[in-house]
Amino acid sequence: MSKNVYVFAEQRDGNIQKVAYELVGKARELADTLDEKVYAVLVGQGMDAQAGSLIAAGADGVVLVQDEMLAEYTTEAYTKAVVEVIREKGPEIFLIGATAIGRDLAPRVSARIHTGLTADCTGLAIDEASRNLLMTRPAFGGNIMATIVCEDHRPQMATVRPGVMKALAADSTRTGEVEELKVAFSAADMPVEVVEVIREERTSVDITEAKVLVSGGRGMSDAENFNALLDPLAEVLGGVVSGSRGAVDAGWIDHECQVGQTGKTVRPDLYLACGISGAIQHVAGMEGAEYIVAVDKNDGAPIFDIADLGVVGNVDTLLPKLTEAIKEYKE
Numbered sequence: 620m621s622k623n624v625y626v627f628a629e630q631r632d633g634n635i636q637k638v639a640y641e642l643v644g645k646a647r648e649l650a651d652t653l654d655e656k657v658y659a660v661l662v663g664q665g666m667d668a669q670a671g672s673l674i675a676a677g678a679d680g681v682v683l684v685q686d687e688m689l690a691e692y693t694t695e696a697y698t699k700a701v702v703e704v705i706r707e708k709g710p711e712i713f714l715i716g717a718t719a720i721g722r723d724l725a726p727r728v729s730a731r732i733h734t735g736l737t738a739d740c741t742g743l744a745i746d747e748a749s750r751n752l753l754m755t756r757p758a759f760g761g762n763i764m765a766t767i768v769c770e771d772h773r774p775q776m777a778t779v780r781p782g783v784m785k786a787l788a789a790d791s792t793r794t795g796e797v798e799e800l801k802v803a804f805s806a807a808d809m810p811v812e813v814v815e816v817i818r819e820e821r822t823s824v825d826i827t828e829a830k831v832l833v834s835g836g837r838g839m840s841d842a843e844n845f846n847a848l849l850d851p852l853a854e855v856l857g858g859v860v861s862g863s864r865g866a867v868d869a870g871w872i873d874h875e876c877q878v879g880q881t882g883k884t885v886r887p888d889l890y891l892a893c894g895i896s897g898a899i900q901h902v903a904g905m906e907g908a909e910y911i912v913a914v915d916k917n918d919g920a921p922i923f924d925i926a927d928l929g930v931v932g933n934v935d936t937l938l939p940k941l942t943e944a945i946k947e948y949k950e
């Protein structure tokens with residue numbers, strides 16, 4: 620009998636990634652509906668001290684798999700570790716972050732245990748009648764939302780992009796059990812040797828971490844206008860500049876800063892959309908923002924359907940005035 624909701628708690632350099640806490644938060648909600656428990660699966664080396672943070676984030680327990688072979692991520696060794704946990708524990712649901720590591724790991728694991736995998740889910744819920752997991756994700760180029768059910772195989776597996784789910788506030792009074800599961804690794808489990816890890820230097824700020832995003836679209840007209848109007852506004856607001864795919868394709872901003880289905884999912888306190896029409900693929904990446912302000916000259920732009928505050932007007936005249944007004948207000 621499959622039981623309980625499991626989350627792969629991704630860590631890099633010994634630091635548990637934010638997406639793990641977000642997934643534990645969602646898993647808590649799913650498990651409460653099923654009246655089951657949440658377990659985080661922490662794979663690595665020397666991770667004992669970190670396990671408690673997953674319990675504070677909502678897990679009932681942590682399954683630790685540690686070995687020197689797991690110090691750095693490799694597909695084979697991590698797949699073996701996770702597959703062993705699934706075979707030993709028999710989860711009902713298994714969630715993985717759709718990060719570079721998660722996108723590599725999840726399909727391997729699902730193939731090895733012969734179950735399905737729904738990638739890049741934007742919504743997860745329990746169908747109370749069947750107790751199946753309803754996994755919702757954009758389909759057909761983002762034009763429809765498809766809800767997928769894995770009826771016949773267990774666990775029901777899904778990946779979810781960082782920023783889509785909301786982590787619960789950490790509660791250090793929560794208690795839970797940390798269990799170490801021994802997995803026997805041999806040289807045959809390591810067909811790849813990690814010779815050196817070279818980290819990519821990040822030049823731009825991570826837009827998923829920003830509290831305020833000033834986002835520009837094709838309505839900003841050209842690269843010069845994009846920078847001249849958005850940079851000072853982001854600065855006075857203590858925010859970061861991001862963009863729609865329209866702006867990225869035009870070469871006005873780096874793809875790293877693209878918001879949306881093929882960009883990043885963001886959840887800032889304030890999202891200011893400037894000259895962005897609000898295509899479904901864009902909205903999929905920012906609708907979780909706390910407060911959305913949209914500036915667009917077309918009063919029929921779909922961005923106004925989801926904006927908390929909509930301003931119909933020309934960005935060329937409005938944005939400099941807004942920047943000045945905020946500057947004056949702050950002085």
Ligand code: FAD
Pocket residue numbers: 760761835836837838839840862863864865866877878879880881882883893894895896897898899900901904914915916917920932933934935
């Ligand atoms: P437009 O749709 O051209 O909108 C420009 C807006 O600016 C208009 O509303 C216009 O009225 C307004 N405007 C023009 N001039 C001014 C002015 N002077 N002052 C004020 N307003 C003005 N898009 C994304 O953003 N992110 C994604 O991740 C993404 N992924 C996609 C994945 C797939 C598979 C597909 C098919 C599409 C994807 N898209 C994505 C593209 C998406 O469908 C839209 O084409 C794109 O979001 C449009 O960008 P935009 O809003 O900047 O441009």
